[in-house]
Amino acid sequence: MKNQFFRLTIATPDGRFVARYSAKGLAELDFPNSEALVAPKRSEGGAAERASPRAAEANGIPAKIRAWHRATESALKNILAGTEPRNFPPLDPSGTVFQQAVWREMRKIPFGRTKSYGEVAQAIDRPKAVRAVGGACGANPIPILVPCHRVLAAHGKIGGFGGGLGWKRKLLTREGVIL
DNA sequence: CATCAAAAACTCC
């Protein structure tokens, strides 16, 4: 795929996240530390890495993307602060049909609530695919905004988390979830 | 390109 992704960063009290945008919306979000990349000097709100050949659009970032990024930043910071975000950017994660179904289902989990892998599996009409649901969660390219951290194992166990279990615990605690 | 085998953020007995 000839991704002409736009990569921007979001500075939070928990580190700097990296967001990538496709032409349709937010495609990926990475935790801090997951990738060591050099700070682009002094750009604060974010910097485009792959600007188009022509600097037709200001700073190489279309207004559309900047608007999405603003929503992403706001939503992310809200969740990190333990408050419910109001507006989301459009999401465009790439994955198999099954994975998209799982992610879509996860997005329906209300703020501060949790579901088990089994419940998600039932919701997408594959009650026995609980193991596969776990796999789809791990493949989620947009953590936090797609609340994979709100999915726990059965019997209140925490399960796992791609970006490190520490994150999962912290996020749940801030949302007021009691394990 | 078609098939096989192994692994995974699970669940239930």
Added chain:
DNA sequence: GGAGTTTTTGATG
């Protein structure tokens, strides 16, 4: 603790 299910991914022919 062990077996059962489903999907994804990488190796094999």
